[in-house]
Amino acid sequence: MARPPANPAALRPDCSHCFALCCTAFGFARSADFAVDKPPATPCSNLAADFSCTIHDRLRARGFAGCTVFDCFGAGQAVSRRLFNGTSWREDPETATDMFTAFRILRQLHEMLWHLAQAATAAYSADTANEVRQVEWSVRKVAEGGLGEVLAADVATLHRQVGETLRWVSEEVRAGYIDDAPQPARLAPGSDLAGARLGGLALCGADLRGACLIAADLRGADLTAVDLLGADLRDARLDGADLSHALFLTQAQVAAARGSASTRLPAGLEQPAHWVP
Structure with missing residues (x-):
């Protein structure tokens, strides 16, 4: 029986809930991304009583760029409203440990669902698309379960299954491009391409899964069918780049990069406010 895909709205953050x-x-830890140290399971010093951020409109200027690139994939509202029925950790401090643990787990599950939704759309064959849906259903059963099911989730096994599925889709989509235009050896999974000059190149079909692209120059590059799963795009230059059909790109990766109105993004992703107009 056909199953409905995951609701895209449920995989987007809604901070108001x-x-x-x-x-x-x-x-x-205090770094270029965070101005101070903060231990886990403790409120940020910039958190207001109503759960809003007191410096939200100037996070980057105050040294909290890391906050502007974080994406919970909708796990925040799911935990707050569904798993804990709208009762906050402030109202019931005894729930804090389970609430924070559930959030860390559900965020991972929602990220898997985000990538699987992309994979189902990108898959060429019906058989592959069906396999993606089967794996997606396995993750959804846990993600949409109760608190006990979420806390008991075997995240490692699900992560491995999802990773293998995404790899199948990636290989299927990239195959035609690789055959037509073989890529240089350095364009490989996990490559250190920090600061690399790749501007204006046709990188179609390259596998850059987990690659370090920090401050890489990708201006005007064509990244059609490029696997960017887990790639580090911090400060990468994306002006004029075409990522409209890149594989497994997330909003967090986009927010960490530097682009402009000329950057083409996949459907469902938005240009960050700090990008050049």
């Missing part, structure tokens, strides 16, 4: 879980559950 979240108890600022991204500002509490995770910790961070």
Whole structure:
């Protein structure tokens, strides 16, 4: 029996219906992305009583660029409203540990669902698309379950299954491009391409899964069918680049990069506010 795909809106953050879980559950160390140290399971010093951020409109200027590139894939509101029925960790402090743990787990599950939704659309063959849907259903059963099911989730096994499925889709989509135009050896999964000059190149079909593209020059490059799963795009130059059909790109990766109105993004992703108009 055909199953409906995951609701795209459910995989987008809605901070107005979240108890600022991204500002509490995770910790961070003082760095270029965060101005201070913060241990896990503690509220950020910039968190207001109503769960809003007191410096939201000037996060980058205040040294909190890391906050502007975070994406919970809708896990925040799902935990806050569905799993805990709208009762916050402030109202019931005894729920804090389970709430923060559930958020960390559900965020991973929602990210898997985001990529699987892309994979189902990108898959060429009906058989491959069906396999994607089967894996997606396995993840959804856990993600849409109760608190106990989420806390007991075997994330490692699901992550491995999803990774293999995404690899199948990637290989299927990239095959035609690789045959037509073989890519240089350095354009490989996990490659260190920090600062690389790739501007204006046709990189179609390259596998850059997990690659380091920090501050790489990709201006005007064609990234059609390029696998960018987990690639580090911090400060990468994307002006004029075509990522409209790139594989497994996320909003967080886009937000970490530097682009402009001339950058072409896949459907469902938005140009960050800090990009050049």
